[in-house]
Amino acid sequence: MRIGELAKRADVSRDTIRFYERHGLIRSDVDPKADNSYRIYAEDAVLTLEVIRDAQAAGLSIAEITVFMGQFMAQDGETHDAQQFLEDRITEVTTRITASTRFLDMLRQTKAALARAPQDGLREMSKAKPDTGKKGQGSDT
Amino acid sequence: MRIGELAKRADVSRDTIRFYERHGLIRSDVDPKADNSYRIYAEDAVLTLEVIRDAQAAGLSIAEITVFMGQFMAQDGETHDAQQFLEDRITEVTTRITASTRFLDMLRQTKAALARAPQDGLREMSKAKPDTGKKGQGSDT
DNA sequence: ACTAACCATGGACCATTGTCAATGGTTTTG
DNA sequence: CAAAACCATTGACAATGGTCCATGGTTAGT
Known part of the structure; x- marks a missing residue:
């Protein structure tokens, strides 16, 4: 499919797709039997874009997602x-x-x-405590 | 406490604390009986910074966290x-x-x-499929 | 007293994650 | 066929969330 259809199906802008592509998150080819420069995307690109969305929600950066995609596709060692x-x-x-x-x-x-x-406001809320359980040594250096 | 101690206890940089303060996420006073311009932070600032961390992890922007903090502290309608x-x-x-x-x-x-x-690579992984389910479209012109 | 370590302020600078606009070509459709 | 709709590329612009630096004052340790 072409970029416009992919954009619609994955609900992202064309520009975003191009941005991702520039960063190696997604790939496309050019139809060899067309003499235009239009890029063709595989069906699973829609899925890929959904995974990217989830990965971002999970806090991964574009760079990290790129690595993950590489891992995901990897064949070699x-x-x-x-x-x-x-x-x-x-x-x-x-x-x-x-x-x-x-x-x-x-x-x-x-x-x-x-x-x-x-x-009344919620001054009593002060009692709600996070419960981190990590940092906070009680005194200064 | 002063900014350095807070920074250590909450494990963020001084600059970050000042950045948050400029954006209304945290507050401090000046010791009235000192003639310096050093800012004094309440004990619970440490907790506040931890909450901010969690809120960011949850995907809230600084602006949103600021509103939340306001809500949290709110007294009026x-x-x-x-x-x-x-x-x-x-x-x-x-x-x-x-x-x-x-x-x-x-x-x-x-x-x-x-x-x-x-x-062998993980070509078989192709079967792992997410499970989204959205609609609509992003325009770009 | 002197120096290291701390503090405030302001503004410059940075990476990330896009978005927009200009330009020029291609395809589709009425 | 002609216009509308689509596509590619480039580069500028923007918002977010900090970070760093320069300057100058303060405090604390020796």
Whole structure:
């Protein structure tokens, strides 16, 4: 298919597709039996764009997604780097999901508190604590 | 506490704290009985910075986090806008978590496939398909 | 007292992730 | 056929989220 159709089907702009392509996230060929310069995209490009969307939601940068796509398509070795990369991403994404969920709870609690005491403000909310469990050594250097 | 201590305790740079402050995400006062211009941060600023981190992980922009913080601290009305805002954020964050989780699965599957067929590449992976379901279109002219 | 370490302010600078506009060619369709 | 709609390429522009630097004042340790 051509870029316009892909754009419609994946719900992204043509410019975005071109941007991704420049960054190696997606590929296209030129129809050899046409003498124009129109690029042709495979069917699975739609899927690829959806994966890119998810990957971005998960916090990966374009550069990282490019690597992932490369890994995904890879045929040759470099298995070690690949494994390591994937492991790192898994850790990061997991962490992000945890933080997001924590924040989601906070949103819900805030909303509930607000519903409970509309004009009163929500000073009592102060009790809602995040529960990080990581940093914060109690004193200065 | 002063900015340096806060920076250490919350594990962000001083510049980032100042950046947040300029954008209304955090506040500080000047010690009235000191004649310097050093800013003093309350204890809970550490917590605030942690919440900001989570909110960012959840995909909120600085502007949105600022609104949330305002809501959180709010004393006056505007309950309707607040409720609506919170609801919208809840929907968005939930969606993001779903997408992230979907992508996380993909990472895991890719890793597994790679472990299974190191030199073979993972052509069979093609079967792993997401599961979106949207509509509409992006225009570009 | 002197120096290292800290602080404030302002503005320049940077990477990332696109978007837009100009220019010129191609295809489709009424 | 002629216009509308589509396509490619290039490069400028923009918003976001910081980071760095220069300058000058403050505090703390030795």
